[in-house]
Amino acid sequence: MSIRVAVVGATGYAGAELVRILAGHPGVTLSLITSRQHAGTAFSTVYPALAGHVDLACEAFDPDRTAEAADVVFTALPHKLPMEIAPSLLGRGVKVIDLSADFRFRSAAAYEKAYQPHAAPELLAEAVYGLSEVNREAIRRAKLIGNPGCYPTSILLPLVPLIKDGLIEADSVLADSKSGVSGAGRSPSLTTLYSEVTESFKPYKVAVHRHNPEIDAVLSEAAGRHVHAVFVPHLLPMSRGMLSTIYARPVPGVTSDAVADCLAAFYADAPFIRLTGRRPPDTAHVRGANYCDIGFVLDPAAGRLILMAAIDNLVKGAAGQAVQNMNLMTGMDETAGLGAAPHPI
Amino acid sequence: MSIRVAVVGATGYAGAELVRILAGHPGVTLSLITSRQHAGTAFSTVYPALAGHVDLACEAFDPDRTAEAADVVFTALPHKLPMEIAPSLLGRGVKVIDLSADFRFRSAAAYEKAYQPHAAPELLAEAVYGLSEVNREAIRRAKLIGNPGCYPTSILLPLVPLIKDGLIEADSVLADSKSGVSGAGRSPSLTTLYSEVTESFKPYKVAVHRHNPEIDAVLSEAAGRHVHAVFVPHLLPMSRGMLSTIYARPVPGVTSDAVADCLAAFYADAPFIRLTGRRPPDTAHVRGANYCDIGFVLDPAAGRLILMAAIDNLVKGAAGQAVQNMNLMTGMDETAGLGAAPHPI
Amino acid sequence: MSIRVAVVGATGYAGAELVRILAGHPGVTLSLITSRQHAGTAFSTVYPALAGHVDLACEAFDPDRTAEAADVVFTALPHKLPMEIAPSLLGRGVKVIDLSADFRFRSAAAYEKAYQPHAAPELLAEAVYGLSEVNREAIRRAKLIGNPGCYPTSILLPLVPLIKDGLIEADSVLADSKSGVSGAGRSPSLTTLYSEVTESFKPYKVAVHRHNPEIDAVLSEAAGRHVHAVFVPHLLPMSRGMLSTIYARPVPGVTSDAVADCLAAFYADAPFIRLTGRRPPDTAHVRGANYCDIGFVLDPAAGRLILMAAIDNLVKGAAGQAVQNMNLMTGMDETAGLGAAPHPI
Amino acid sequence: MSIRVAVVGATGYAGAELVRILAGHPGVTLSLITSRQHAGTAFSTVYPALAGHVDLACEAFDPDRTAEAADVVFTALPHKLPMEIAPSLLGRGVKVIDLSADFRFRSAAAYEKAYQPHAAPELLAEAVYGLSEVNREAIRRAKLIGNPGCYPTSILLPLVPLIKDGLIEADSVLADSKSGVSGAGRSPSLTTLYSEVTESFKPYKVAVHRHNPEIDAVLSEAAGRHVHAVFVPHLLPMSRGMLSTIYARPVPGVTSDAVADCLAAFYADAPFIRLTGRRPPDTAHVRGANYCDIGFVLDPAAGRLILMAAIDNLVKGAAGQAVQNMNLMTGMDETAGLGAAPHPI
Numbered sequence A, B, C, D: 001m002s003i004r005v006a007v008v009g010a011t012g013y014a015g016a017e018l019v020r021i022l023a024g025h026p027g028v029t030l031s032l033i034t035s036r037q038h039a040g041t042a043f044s045t046v047y048p049a050l051a052g053h054v055d056l057a058c059e060a061f062d063p064d065r066t067a068e069a070a071d072v073v074f075t076a077l078p079h080k081l082p083m084e085i086a087p088s089l090l091g092r093g094v095k096v097i098d099l100s101a102d103f104r105f106r107s108a109a110a111y112e113k114a115y116q117p118h119a120a121p122e123l124l125a126e127a128v129y130g131l132s133e134v135n136r137e138a139i140r141r142a143k144l145i146g147n148p149g150c151y152p153t154s155i156l157l158p159l160v161p162l163i164k165d166g167l168i169e170a171d172s173v174l175a176d177s178k179s180g181v182s183g184a185g186r187s188p189s190l191t192t193l194y195s196e197v198t199e200s201f202k203p204y205k206v207a208v209h210r211h212n213p214e215i216d217a218v219l220s221e222a223a224g225r226h227v228h229a230v231f232v233p234h235l236l237p238m239s240r241g242m243l244s245t246i247y248a249r250p251v252p253g254v255t256s257d258a259v260a261d262c263l264a265a266f267y268a269d270a271p272f273i274r275l276t277g278r279r280p281p282d283t284a285h286v287r288g289a290n291y292c293d294i295g296f297v298l299d300p301a302a303g304r305l306i307l308m309a310a311i312d313n314l315v316k317g318a319a320g321q322a323v324q325n326m327n328l329m330t331g332m333d334e335t336a337g338l339g340a341a342p343h344p345i
Helices: A013-023 A063-069 A081-091 A108-114 A136-141 A150-164 A211-223 A256-266 A315-329 B013-023 B063-069 B081-091 B108-114 B136-141 B150-164 B211-223 B256-266 B315-330 C013-023 C063-069 C081-090 C108-114 C136-141 C150-164 C211-223 C256-266 C315-329 D013-023 D063-069 D081-091 D108-114 D136-140 D150-164 D211-223 D256-266 D315-329
Strands: A003-008 A028-034 A072-075 A095-098 A144-146 A174-179 A230-235 A242-248 A273-277 A292-299 A304-311 B003-008 B028-034 B072-075 B095-098 B144-146 B174-179 B230-235 B242-248 B273-277 B292-299 B304-311 C003-008 C028-034 C072-075 C095-098 C144-146 C174-179 C230-235 C242-248 C273-277 C292-299 C304-311 D003-008 D028-034 D072-075 D095-098 D144-146 D174-179 D230-235 D242-248 D273-277 D292-299 D304-311
Touching: A003 A013, A003 A063, A013 A028, A013 A315, A028 A063, A063 A081, A072 A081, A072 A315, A081 A095, A095 A315, A108 A211, A136 A315, A144 A315, A150 A174, A150 A211, A150 A230, A150 A242, A150 A256, A150 A292, A150 A304, A150 A315, A174 D174, A174 D242, A211 A230, A230 D242, A230 D304, A242 D174, A242 D230, A256 A273, A256 A292, A304 A315, A304 D230, B003 B013, B003 B063, B003 B315, B013 B028, B013 B315, B028 B063, B063 B081, B072 B081, B072 B315, B081 B095, B095 B315, B108 B211, B136 B315, B144 B315, B150 B174, B150 B211, B150 B230, B150 B242, B150 B256, B150 B292, B150 B304, B150 B315, B174 C174, B174 C242, B211 B230, B230 C242, B230 C304, B242 C174, B242 C230, B256 B273, B256 B292, B304 B315, B304 C230, C003 C013, C003 C063, C013 C028, C013 C315, C028 C063, C063 C081, C072 C081, C072 C315, C081 C095, C095 C315, C108 C211, C136 C315, C144 C315, C150 C174, C150 C211, C150 C230, C150 C242, C150 C256, C150 C292, C150 C304, C150 C315, C211 C230, C256 C273, C256 C292, C304 C315, D003 D013, D003 D063, D013 D028, D013 D072, D013 D315, D028 D063, D063 D081, D072 D081, D072 D315, D081 D095, D095 D315, D108 D211, D136 D315, D144 D315, D150 D174, D150 D211, D150 D230, D150 D242, D150 D256, D150 D292, D150 D304, D150 D315, D211 D230, D256 D273, D256 D292, D304 D315
Parallel strands: A003 A028, A003 A072, A072 A095, A095 A144, A174 A230, A273 A292, B003 B028, B003 B072, B072 B095, B095 B144, B174 B230, B273 B292, C003 C028, C003 C072, C072 C095, C095 C144, C174 C230, C273 C292, D003 D028, D003 D072, D072 D095, D095 D144, D174 D230, D273 D292
Antiparallel strands: A174 A242, A242 A304, A292 A304, B174 B242, B242 B304, B292 B304, C174 C242, C242 C304, C292 C304, D174 D242, D242 D304, D292 D304
């Protein structure tokens, strides 16, 4: 029996990636997709790559029609919109996986400090932060998922096990992250034009990016006390891929083996985590796939642990993790629809 | 029941793409891979992207061991080597799909003019040129396939139906082709260094490329007389993808509708041909997939038909078409293992 | 003594390239720059690359102020605007070099067929088409220049000498052109986003591009009769650079040497034309410079001459040729301000 | 009167960039270039971009001939070779600017730990580390320059003033650096192939790069005590450009203004340092130019200073800084030959 799913906001880059994955997912039927901008247009006209794979036309969003058509709804909209429509969907009995920031915070105050007034604060208590490997059990039972940001995913997956096990000093964390431009979305803007991006590399929103409080909140929960990480995002001259290089001070006496063991234990049953040891991960190795590749080096002279994690920002950083969460919520195999190998180059 | 397959020359770009496709193919067991350079090394060490998908180590080639392990063998080697080993494999009863030029010509003389003395000319009569959609029935019965070159694939698929139906003047053909650099392979060379390729675009081997006689041979067969096409290849600043823009003089009276009808009829049952009409194809829409997208425009003022075809040079231009041919040869569904959708971007 | 120059529309890509060249030009003083969008903002805030080289702030356009400040005015605006302001500038005694299409046609009817009603048709008779090497003497005496389009520049420079000398059949011309995306300008649009362009190659506006009548007009003038060329533009995954591959039928008896001699004679005193013989030109070799590199191959079996020309679309295809024309109009050395070597890579 | 200069090793990327700059330098005559690989070949055959700018052919290296032809010799060779030939050149009275690591260390032991036995340790005492803005006076008097590595240049320029003035804790430094692939040179290798680099981003030589001791040595000298910085280099999918993001703990009480003032004072007379304040620098803004753009942000919540510096690795990181040093050594204007503006895009 097949789960019926809908994608609300299907023509942004994350939405389209969701459509691609769901169209090939053996356990679901993609029954409805919406797009305000492209309502009435065939999805394969907007994305000709998918001709022959997706026959649906985009519709305008309607909560009744969506709730009728789907058991699980993915909302891939700019923040602010999802919190306005999620109550109407949940109230009609469907499960919601939101890819925006609207349901990532447990505290409305924290959300509002970084974003804006929250329209549905009563839902925050039941929403589950969808970092699949960290919150797997809660996700299985969830009706509403706040799917993590791409930067937080790449920073938290290597850090959480080490902080939980007390191997690093939680307040020593610096995360230097680099992202491909697809993370900025499909809306035309000067900063994402080809001629502005190629042969360009630069930091942006230094120490003021909205993903910083999201990172801090999860690290604080893992540490059991308030933690603030230094976070500097950079824009890479490439489309897909994200890599975070993370610096932390190990607790005295912690060895390379202890770090390796901690990660191996935490991710023993995690099909999408590949531990690369001392070999640094590479965004090219995870392109198009749901993997998070994690490597590390201990610099004993400096007393620093250097963690490195690579993901595809549109897959493990967005659509792929969302489907992974759907798999968990519906009792399907965690890897269903996500098993295709990355290309060798 | 699963077909056992081997890839000889598994660590070049086309070989690795074969390994990726075959590792995910539901009807085959990838039982053996060889690499002279990497013998003894795990494939996933050479291509970390495929960690978790391929567990084999590379071996040195041995005909006995290969023939024992596999029902079908793909040879993804530089030309000259395949014609030396193919007889030993065919003699042991396995089917061979060769991705080099060694078995693409019916005439040893034609091969030898473009390449070198042929070591197994007696096999040329039984070898089938593996342009899947054009030679489907012969491929089904073949034991030895000469898999087409990437340029010829992108040029012949739009042209053959029109020439066979007499809609264009066969000796008016000019093909202006553009290829990503992965077609040049994985051996380090100055011309394929990143700094030499980025922000660079240039023709090369103008009117002297070895794919020209291959193109001419197939066009001549379709036309029923000797035909020579002008062929100019160019190198694109990208990794994967090939697009050919082809100019031909339509026979007087031929309309746009007649061209569309001819292509639609010829490719009615071809799952990997997508006809895009007047919308030009784009390499991005076929990236990683086995499609050939074909569009065309008739310029009546100039009396010219402009055909455009896009493929992924490593998939429909090499590994994908090879697997498509294997599917035909073994009676599997033509699309088996090749059905994943391209990414939206 | 220094010529005073102004750039109207200084913050588009062509305008900014003009500013760069003029700021380093030994014979001019850049006295005024305008930008509707950035009026009041320092140019180096819009283009930080030029900090330390340009101290001007952008102004709103005012014809009086512009005519007072400058002897020569470059208009780097979208077509339609230049023909509205050019009369006011010419009437105040300044020379105008327009980079749009507004003054490229001798006939208002031809312009209006491709573009829109012409607002200043009386100026077309005195406007000179600024293809520097072809119209050098007329440019020296001109007060109003219609600076050529980038595609026409790359197509006409190799063709005009051969057509004038009667070496090729003028109505056999097919031009397959490929351009970097900077030619599409700096206004945000979906089609020029990094994620849409990278690893993508495609034709566009096949046989309907507005540069086609511009090309036809100049070829017709050179041939002394009406000529229509087939023209197919393509978009390259790179920022700067354009290469046209041009196919033409040589007149019977024409040899490779005759072609070489014709080009060498025509361009004997042309400092920005580099003839590369059989070696194909490469956009990387002209990047950032005002060169047009031209090579050719004669395919005797096919009876075709294959011409290849590479330019930087923003330099020889726009700003550089405009400055070259200014040099001619003001009696300066033709290469003044344009002599810097391209980077080796 | 013109200084005569030679480039030994002129066909690598840094050597070719030297040739480009020196060919356009108003105060020098480029009298001789050498290349083992291309001896006897015209430089413009190896680098067609420079046709019309460089008429020399490459020669095999000969110390007598080189010393006769040149007053200043640039050695742009892999390390180990320069220390073998420098004595022969210095002994003949010419000045030497070496772009390798051979003369960057004051201590033979430090060099030998990172590289190999030193062949000319007696020269280390007189060699001057060519970080132009930091060692300007010593460079003016030097006969032998060890031109800095590209990574050290981008890391030391922002740090040295702050460490000298005691504004940051010298042993808290972490440098996360990202480089375009041209830094890896022109010798074909798998890791710098286009298909390996595009859409790939990865760390390499984590905490074990040979530039680390070079960085440490200069920081230690500035701090007056031994300092070890954490240093993680990364490879960017681009050709030219380097950006370092540097994290350091400010001394208690240090404000943003204090940091700004310190940098402004130190670089008051430095024509190639552009301070960007809170606006992050961008490699695109320095492409092809000798600038080092430096910005910074103080994160008070974390108690961290985040410094960011962008250079073109082949210019300020190699050839440009070498010419800047030559200008200082010969009493020419520091900016001679280096004044061209970067392109706007």
